[in-house]
Amino acid sequence: MNLAEKEKMERKLQIYEYILDQINEGIHVIDENGVSIIYNEKMSEIEAMKKETVLGKNLLDVFTFTEEQESTLLRALHQGEMTKNVKQTYFNAKGKQITTINNTFPIQEQGQAIAALELANDITRMEHMLRENFLKDKDTRYVFESIIGESAAIREVIEMGRRAARTSSSVLIVGETGTGKELFAQSIHNDSSRSSGPFISQNCAALPEHLIEGLLFGTKRGAFTGAIERPGLFEQARGGTLLLDEINSMSPPLQAKLLRALQEKKIRRIGDTKDMEIDVRIIATMNEDPIDAIAGDRLRKDLYYRLGVVTLFIPPLRERKPDIERLAFHFIQKYNRLFDMNVESIDPDVLDSFREYGWPGNVRELEHAIEGTMNFIADETEIGMQHLPHHIRRKLLHLSKVEAEDIPVCDASPLPVEAKAKETDTSFDHVPHDLKSRMAAFEKKYIRQVIEKNNNNVSRAARELGISRQSLQYRMRKYGMGFTLDS
Template identity: 35%
Template sequence: MAGPLQKFYLVEQLRHERERLQQENAHLWREVEGRFSTQKLLGNSLPMQRLVRVIDQIRDSSVDVLITGENGTGKELVAKAIHFNSPRARQPFVAINCAAIPETLIESELFGISKGTATGVDARMGKFEQANKGTLFLDEIGDLGMRAQAKVLRVLQERAVEPVGERMTIPLDIRILAATNKNLEAEIKAGRFRDDLYYRLKVVHVHTPALREIPADIPLLANYFLDQYGKRMDKPAKKLSAGAMRRLMEYSWPGNIRQLENEMKRLVVMVRGTTINEDALEEGIRCPPQINGGPEDLQGRSLPQAVAELEQRMIRETLAACRFNQVQTAKRLGLSRQGLIKKIKRHNIQV
């Protein structure tokens, strides 16, 4: 009897252990999905509400998505929110930064490589195959070379990948999320990006706004980062004075949300008291460089001349900030696209 009884207890022990692991796994998945919920995309501004609404609209689908926005605006966080709020949430999420991989290695990284393709080379699974059944996030897709672009396009068309040095294709069930800080339409005109790949990726387009475009969200974000890093570092709760908050909202934030997060982290460490005043802010934020074009620069000019110069400078600077995307430039300047085009012609601005 000892043998069967011992086997029974062993089976029961294994069953309980399996149930425990299943419960733990389910708990961890709930934690991950909660961490990347759209509720974590903080912001009450219209651009952020629009962004969250698009993610919610596509949550039941697996369509490919193109994410655009400046560096530091949270494009990877948006990609993870899309993945973890989709039917593929419990399948792999694989990310690759296309700008960080040398052009000589990018194809083997993306598509894999078979053993013996070169001396001493072992077989390696590429990112496309690793992401099978799940999502592949192609970050900085605008930096991909033309040869690799052609091969990525073929994979997207055929939903199958052929590793380097291999003749057989591997079928894929995969979703593609691509992100870039470049104006891909301008890159297409310059001959640096394939238009067919652009339209293949851009089934749905979402844009992550620059922080200067959503100043009303700065208090919410700043207080969130102060609270998070205060808890993480076991520091007393801190708050920003009215003057310090005003400085944050007036600053242009070239590094966007990433820069704001790092500044709040620094303040949690450096400020001893519980109130953060203006003088505690980084000098570049507290005293930003003055932009040329103040009253002293307009002396000796008539009012029409001064207005024309200011208008021309604003259009040039906004075009550059928007990477010469005329729709975005017009929106930021409060103009119609046709109105912007007329002013560009009037001021003879080269685009």
């Protein structure tokens, strides 16, 4: 090669290097010895490493990979394996964790590997952007069609929610943690005539009383040191819906002020002397039985009657097991999009374990289990037991049977004579001596008597007890008592 040809070749290499540095994708090439020979600007940016620190050095001298997941570049080089859209987490020479989505290709000559190429995207930044878009306008993105499930338990509540959306009456949504209470609240708002108005949510347990009062009702300048003229949530939600989450955590005095606002449809800012009219629908949620909350002085009875014009009881996941598989695949699709993965199925044994497990955290726990699982998957397309997070795997393998035994089983068959005798035993010798246990035992016995008196007709029994039909069904499930649907 003469001098002119050499200069031409060097100029061409400079052009290639410039082009590689303009590509918005990380490019890393190692030779047959695992030494880095090409490393562009984008890859340098993703891995937070200078080019001169990487080029000319063995890959394993610069980067550290976990035992569970070896380098996809080295797999391509040594095993001739091509991989696409594989999530990889490793550490640079400074100990910084790097997470990328890689496409890796072996480069061969006459059947022999002479190099390996990796194209990488920074998943940390991708995830952030995807989440921003995915959660955009989160406050009002749920509708009834968003609720996953075909079980009778969830379809009944959805139908009741749709009916409630037709009016502006207050709604109380009761359900365990993670059952989707806010999803129902947003669906009611979006299905109502107020859907074009604001939807504002406030967790009543998140702030101390002196702050949440000002937040709800607003403040007038000079009301206290540092007070400014500020509208409260009642004013901000004008023409729309105000969701008060965990209403039972609000103090009794504040509950009394809320009751006044609901009854008179007027509020007064802190420090003001004038009332102002409000136009807002109130939806409240709580994660315990309202009757228990009233008995424990966590909920005013008069506020309950005002809020509970319509009361929806969201069933826990253990009572809608036919929906577990659909929910699991829904979350798989969600995290496939977020993580740019391609998981397609779940091992049947894992699905069986999902159905046996009690899910105390309900749908939220199932979603977190799927998200955690997706973080442990490399390039597989099926979720196996080995992919589940350790704490979930331990629960499924060792606690599922215990959980299943703890769940009351509804049995509509008549009680045996011996069992009836035990039910009517007023001594409660078999019940622990604390007040809560004794009250629960008495409530169960009395409900059983009223239901039998009404020939197992839940609606008539509920009327005699002075509670709603759904509230009675909630207690029957709570105590493992069977019922038949009214004709």
